[in-house]
Amino acid sequence: MTQRVELATVLDRLAVDGLVTEYAVAVDDGDWEAYQGLFTADGRADYRSAGGIEGDAGQVAAWLARTMRLFPVRQHLIVNRRVRFGVLEQDVGDTARVQADYVNPMRFAAEDGGPSEPDFVCGGRYAFAFLRTDEGWRLREMVVQEKWRRAPHGQEAAD
Template sequence: MTQRVELATVMDRLAVDGLITEYAVTVDDGDWEAYRELFTPDGHADYRSAGGIEGDAAQVAEWLTQTMERFPMRQHLIVNRRVRFGPLEHDTGDTAQVRADYVNPMRFAGHDGDSSAPDFVCGGRYEFTLLRTDNGWRLREVVVHEKWRQASRTRQEPAAT
């Protein structure tokens, strides 16, 4: 590999990492317009394993708008990112596959407890398919593979003795 190719690969990795981070931030902040802009025109997402829907970016953004109202506090942590670049029409580096694990603590709306612990936490793995476009890297597909979830138990009064 030449230095030029190595530098281009590093720059692509940074751009891909930035896009994945932007994805997490737009969901956590509820910026659904920015969420849609992260996708290619034919981009879609599949949240079925987490009880959601599959559809194009606009459909999924609309579903997220309604669903995430229940969780005003959310914080995606996307880690262990594995990036693989691939060819598109015989030009290497125009596509990327990213597999990354996530943990997502959330708080239900109307939570009136004094605990700072989240009410709901889920985790699993994302599969992102990215495409290099004239506007930079964009998401072509997002697939969520939820592996676990945990809801906090309601606090119970101690039993009378």
């Protein structure tokens, strides 16, 4: 590889990794406009394994806006990011896939609207598919694979 190709790969990796972080921040902050802006026009998200929906970014953002009201405090921790470029056979470097593990602690809303005890915590793996567009890298697909959760009152669930 030439230095120019290596530098381009590093820059692409930083851009894609940055979008994963922007995804977490948008969800945690409830910025549904920013969330939708991370996706391509035909981008889709799938939260079914976590009890949610699958649909285009607008549909899913509306669902998240309603659902996340239950959790006024939330904080994604996304780790172990595995980035792969050009995963399609005809690709020329304009696609990427990221597999990343997550832990997501949240607090339920109290009757006064603020956070309450106890916490709800879940964890699993994200599968992100990215496409390079004229506006830069964007999410084409995001799938959540929830593997476990710890719910209030000691109720635990796992895959």
